[in-house]
Amino acid sequence: MLLLPVVLVAAVALVSGAYPLAIGDALSALLAGPRADGEAGVVVWKLRLPRILAGLLVGMALSVAGAAYQGMFRNPLVSPDILGVSAGAGLGAALAILLGQPMAVVQAAAFIGGLLAVGSVYTVAARVRHHDPVLVLVLAGVAVGTLFGAGISLVKVLADPSVQLPSITFWLLGGLNAITAGDLAIAAPLMLCGLAPMWLLRWRINLLTLSDDEAASMGIDVVRLRLTLVACATLMTAAAVSIAGIIGWIGLVVPHAARLLAGPEFSRLLPASALLGGAFLVAADTLARSAASVELPLGVLTAIVGAPVFLWLLARSGRTS
Amino acid sequence: MNPAGATPTAEPSAAPPSPALEAVGLATGHRHTCVGRGIDLQVRAGEILCLLGPNGSGKTTLFRTLLGLLPALEGTVRVGGRALPEWPRAELARMLAYVPQGQMLPFPFTIEHLVLMGRTGHMARFAQPSARDRQIAGQALEALGIAHLSGRSCMEVSGGERQLALVARALAQEARILILDEPTSSLDFGNQLRVLERIATLGARGIAVLMSTHQPEHALRVADRVAFLKAGRIVRCGGREIVDAPALAALYGVDARLIAAGSAYPSGAQAGMLDSDSDSTR
Numbered sequence: 001m002l003l004l005p006v007v008l009v010a011a012v013a014l015v016s017g018a019y020p021l022a023i024g025d026a027l028s029a030l031l032a033g034p035r036a037d038g039e040a041g042v043v044v045w046k047l048r049l050p051r052i053l054a055g056l057l058v059g060m061a062l063s064v065a066g067a068a069y070q071g072m073f074r075n076p077l078v079s080p081d082i083l084g085v086s087a088g089a090g091l092g093a094a095l096a097i098l099l100g101q102p103m104a105v106v107q108a109a110a111f112i113g114g115l116l117a118v119g120s121v122y123t124v125a126a127r128v129r130h131h132d133p134v135l136v137l138v139l140a141g142v143a144v145g146t147l148f149g150a151g152i153s154l155v156k157v158l159a160d161p162s163v164q165l166p167s168i169t170f171w172l173l174g175g176l177n178a179i180t181a182g183d184l185a186i187a188a189p190l191m192l193c194g195l196a197p198m199w200l201l202r203w204r205i206n207l208l209t210l211s212d213d214e215a216a217s218m219g220i221d222v223v224r225l226r227l228t229l230v231a232c233a234t235l236m237t238a239a240a241v242s243i244a245g246i247i248g249w250i251g252l253v254v255p256h257a258a259r260l261l262a263g264p265e266f267s268r269l270l271p272a273s274a275l276l277g278g279a280f281l282v283a284a285d286t287l288a289r290s291a292a293s294v295e296l297p298l299g300v301l302t303a304i305v306g307a308p309v310f311l312w313l314l315a316r317s318g319r320t321s
Numbered sequence: 322m323n324p325a326g327a328t329p330t331a332e333p334s335a336a337p338p339s340p341a342l343e344a345v346g347l348a349t350g351h352r353h354t355c356v357g358r359g360i361d362l363q364v365r366a367g368e369i370l371c372l373l374g375p376n377g378s379g380k381t382t383l384f385r386t387l388l389g390l391l392p393a394l395e396g397t398v399r400v401g402g403r404a405l406p407e408w409p410r411a412e413l414a415r416m417l418a419y420v421p422q423g424q425m426l427p428f429p430f431t432i433e434h435l436v437l438m439g440r441t442g443h444m445a446r447f448a449q450p451s452a453r454d455r456q457i458a459g460q461a462l463e464a465l466g467i468a469h470l471s472g473r474s475c476m477e478v479s480g481g482e483r484q485l486a487l488v489a490r491a492l493a494q495e496a497r498i499l500i501l502d503e504p505t506s507s508l509d510f511g512n513q514l515r516v517l518e519r520i521a522t523l524g525a526r527g528i529a530v531l532m533s534t535h536q537p538e539h540a541l542r543v544a545d546r547v548a549f550l551k552a553g554r555i556v557r558c559g560g561r562e563i564v565d566a567p568a569l570a571a572l573y574g575v576d577a578r579l580i581a582a583g584s585a586y587p588s589g590a591q592a593g594m595l596d597s598d599s600d601s602t603r
Binding site (some may be wrong): 074075203210213239264267 | 418496
């Protein structure tokens with residue numbers, strides 16, 4: 001049911017941009033296979049398809065990670081960026097770029113940075129008692145995110161201004177324009193490695209939204225399940241960040257929309273988040289590269305949508321609780 | 322076989338079944354801070370044991386220990402005759418269920434999904450609820466008279482209905498023992514009675530029920546036996562008749578006359594007292 005908007009968005013993304021294509025041309029180029037000749041063939045197969053695929057994967061990864069974090073922290077206001085995971089992964093990746101490491105190391109560094117961030121946020125939040133846990137988690141995430149952000153700034157100062165700095169800055173803005181098929185070949189399997197256990201454990205993940213005592217009394221090993229889930233969600237976030245930079249807000253907004261459409265039960269929430277996230281990011285990216293004569297940074301567009309939605313959610317949750 | 326002997330369980334009837342849930346010489350607490358000590362407790366199948374005690378008497382810590390969520394500092398807990406640490410988590414969930422206070426959930430799960438979660442201990446690690454699981458969940462909802470709420474969000478039903486759904490979840494868990502933590506707190510008068518009425522029927526299903534409450538009249542209404550917990554010790558245990566004004570005065574540390582005045586809840590105009598009473602808990 002949600003597959004339709006994904007196909008529709010991808011089709012629009014395929015034909016629009018700086019070099020608009022007629023639907024017929026795009027379709028025939030697509031059907032002609034990767035060796036299609038002519039300008040349409042090059043545009044479709046070399047430029048647009050990898051970018052659309054990257055958009056689908058990154059949007060899926062960030063949204064599913066967001067849905068998982070929200071469930072396991074029993075908090076609809078957290079997301080990879082609010083928990084500082086994106087900043088942590090960003091610092092890891094920036095460090096690896098600074099040291100001139102290959103893509104695989106950038107990925108690994110992003111994963112470790114992300115785990116460090118979510119680990120410290122959770123540890124701090126678990127120790128603070130007698131405060132609203134939602135507030136503590138969000139504030140701890142902001143603090144940790146800022147700390148890792150400062151680390152990123154430091155890396156930028158240290159970076160070679162002619163070669164590394166532009167590439168780090170460009171990458172940090174968040175966008176799909178620099179992603180190559182090779183990047184995808186590394187990131188996609190990592191994202192699937194994070195996704196597969198989540199899909200297998202999808203029923204049990206529902207129980208993490210209850211109190212730990214309740215979940216344990218119903219027969220699950222809460223600590224192990226939560227650690228597994230943190231590792232999976234962080235892996236997905238890190239894989240997305242290391243190829244697309246820090247694209248904020250998707251991991252917060254999309255799971256919410258998905259929950260409204262499909263309900264909170266994870267076996268429905270997960271596919272809904274994945275499809276909606278992919279469609280949202282491809283749509284935003286298409287807008288970013290065709291709305292103005294210059295290409296807009298993708299992170300700017302997602303923030304324009306995401307920040308107001310976050311504020312609206314905050315106001316609403318304050319009223320009901 | 323019966324080392325404690327502290328609880329009055331001498332029944333001459335032919336070989337009484339071994340208690341479903343039993344604590345012997347139990348000390349409860351967190352690491353080095355002992356909250357309760359020397360606790361002997363038995364709940365048999367089909368029996369409702371009501372635990373009364375003031376705030377801070379160690380009820381919650383005792384429950385968490387009985388559920389295996391906190392290790393016992395001393396003594397043993399036996400579930401179905403087998404020591405608690407020997408039970409694997411999922412297997413224990415099929416024997417022993419916990420009904421927490423019906424607090425708000427962060428996400429709008431349907432009542433059916435909430436009850437289905439109780440089936441997790443019966444499911445394989447990667448499984449989804451089967452048709453049989455749904456059927457059992459449906460029967461549990463039926464048994465508590467809330468089958469019509471099945472598709473509703475747990476955020477939009479009343480507190481009493483949510484509490485009943487949590488009891489239904491424990492039934493769906495098909496456990497032989499239920500531990501209920503103040504199931505009527507934060508409910509209005511009508512919902513308290515509705516929840517109590519359903520709890521009273523659990524004993525008839527052969528389930529061993531241990532529940533805590535802040536309201537002695539609730540113990541009088543449903544309990545087969547009552548235990549008084551004070552400062553981490555079971556100070557008294559017996560039939561309902563032990564719940565009288567002097568005993569409650571000693572337990573809660575108030576003037577007996579106050580209790581005598583309050584316990585004679587007249588029907589009619591003054592029934593609202595119960596309501597304001599419940600608001601003052603917690």
